[in-house]
Amino acid sequence: MRPLLLLLCLVARASAAPPEPSIDVVAAPPIETAPAGGLDPDVVARLDAVDQAIGTSPLDALVDRVLVLYESDDPFSRAQREAARPRSVELLGRIGERARTAGDLVTAARAFDARRTISGGGRDPQLAQVLTAWAERDAKASPGRALYLARRARAADPGDSRAADLDDDLGKNHRVWPGRLAIVAGFVALAVGIYARSRVSAIEEDLAMHARPGDQVESALAERDRYDAIGTGLIIAAPVISFGGVLLMWSGKPSYSPTSPAELPALGGR
Amino acid sequence: MRYALLLLVTACAGKPLEDLEIACTADSECPHDAWCDLRYHNDVCLSLAHSAPPHIAFDGFVLGQQIVKTIWVPPKTTTIHTLRLRNDGGSQTDVIVKLDGPACLDAFSLTRGDGELLDEGDTLDADFDVDPAVGCASPAMITITATASDRVFSFPAMISISP
Numbered sequence: 001m002r003p004l005l006l007l008l009c010l011v012a013r014a015s016a017a018p019p020e021p022s023i024d025v026v027a028a029p030p031i032e033t034a035p036a037g038g039l040d041p042d043v044v045a046r047l048d049a050v051d052q053a054i055g056t057s058p059l060d061a062l063v064d065r066v067l068v069l070y071e072s073d074d075p076f077s078r079a080q081r082e083a084a085r086p087r088s089v090e091l092l093g094r095i096g097e098r099a100r101t102a103g104d105l106v107t108a109a110r111a112f113d114a115r116r117t118i119s120g121g122g123r124d125p126q127l128a129q130v131l132t133a134w135a136e137r138d139a140k141a142s143p144g145r146a147l148y149l150a151r152r153a154r155a156a157d158p159g160d161s162r163a164a165d166l167d168d169d170l171g172k173n174h175r176v177w178p179g180r181l182a183i184v185a186g187f188v189a190l191a192v193g194i195y196a197r198s199r200v201s202a203i204e205e206d207l208a209m210h211a212r213p214g215d216q217v218e219s220a221l222a223e224r225d226r227y228d229a230i231g232t233g234l235i236i237a238a239p240v241i242s243f244g245g246v247l248l249m250w251s252g253k254p255s256y257s258p259t260s261p262a263e264l265p266a267l268g269g270r
Numbered sequence: 271m272r273y274a275l276l277l278l279v280t281a282c283a284g285k286p287l288e289d290l291e292i293a294c295t296a297d298s299e300c301p302h303d304a305w306c307d308l309r310y311h312n313d314v315c316l317s318l319a320h321s322a323p324p325h326i327a328f329d330g331f332v333l334g335q336q337i338v339k340t341i342w343v344p345p346k347t348t349t350i351h352t353l354r355l356r357n358d359g360g361s362q363t364d365v366i367v368k369l370d371g372p373a374c375l376d377a378f379s380l381t382r383g384d385g386e387l388l389d390e391g392d393t394l395d396a397d398f399d400v401d402p403a404v405g406c407a408s409p410a411m412i413t414i415t416a417t418a419s420d421r422v423f424s425f426p427a428m429i430s431i432s433p
Contacts, residue, residue: 204285204290207290207291207292207293208290208291208292208293208314209293210293211293211294211295211299211313212299213298213299214297214298214299214300214301214302217292217299217300217301217315218301218302221290221301228285
């Protein structure tokens with residue numbers, strides 16, 4: 001009974017309290033998440049500037065300017081990417097061509113790589129060729145990087161035989177077959193050695209069984225000595241050859257793994 | 271690695287000739303640096319580097335303290351004499367001595383029929399008896415045959431018969 005009375009008192013008090021004052025605030029205009037015309041004038045101006053600067057400005061800086069839109073992660077920039085794609089792809093293609101002609105493989109690779117990423121990652125023979133040329137150039141000095149470039153080139157154009165060959169060449173253990181052959185040769189040597197030793201025993205048994213003229217005995221002994229030397233030599237050499245083959249295979253394993261250069265991928269975050 | 275080298279050295283050194291036990295019936299059936307051991311009829315080639323076959327030489331007849339080439343014997347009387355053989359070969363042997371001559375001389379070896387032991391470098395004084403018949407030609411030629419380890423050595427000798 002007592003809790004019920006207490007509850008009634010609380011309800012009566014609440015209904016008797018005066019109403020709170022309301023405050024009206026003037027709202028700020030909503031933040032735009034996309035330009036009205038699809039592309040912001042600043043972006044258009046930047047792409048125009050790049051277009052005009054091709055041939056006069058450093059090409060790597062131009063690549064950076066084209067990619068500003070794609071490296072910015074704000075909603076406003078993201079909203080413009082689709083509209084800016086055709087122009088960006090065209091500009092990156094031109095920058096890449098010019099860099100390639102000038103022998104600047106790194107900038108050309110960056111430009112083509114970014115173009116491929118922006119355009120959806122399809123087949124890009126130009127990118128594959130540039131990456132392959134770069135990989136070939138650096139294969140000796142930096143095989144891990146060359147392997148990465150070759151594989152990226154192969155991904156860009158699976159039909160590029162140069163890229164495929166380079167990928168296979170750099171990623172493969174070239175001593176597998178020589179090593180295997182050495183292992184097999186070791187077993188063959190062992191078999192031949194055992195056969196030669198069996199011939200030694202056979203000759204010795206024959207000499208002990210039958211007397212014969214001295215010249216025939218001399219001849220048989222010389223033959224026995226030959227088989228003895230060959231057999232013993234091969235039996236000793238067999239494990240050395242086989243073990244050498246294992247070592248050869250082991251030593252042929254590439255000691256490097258694909259390593260991306262600092263310049264690639266041109267658009268890693270996208 | 272050490273065992274492999276040891277095996278290689280052992281193989282290069284080759285198996286000793288004695289261990290091969292090459293069968294033979296004469297020296298000519300052995301390698302040039304070996305001889306045929308026939309003593310116990312095991313008939314195997316042995317290396318000359320370790321031993322050599324026995325070789326029997328006839329020194330002469332023993333007469334007192336002297337060695338002479340010929341002796342005088344009385345007719346119709348059995349007398350015992352001694353001849354000396356020498357093993358100047360390279361191994362011990364058993365020597366079987368036989369005397370062959372005219373029947374009228376009646377000469378026989380008195381040595382053991384299965385052979386007398388004769389060490390290498392040593393000498394054997396072999397007794398024999400002789401009983402010449404009357405009319406036996408003098409001097410009589412005899413052949414001393416010493417068989418050592420199946421090797422036969424023959425020596426001609428002369429015995430004079432006293433008138």
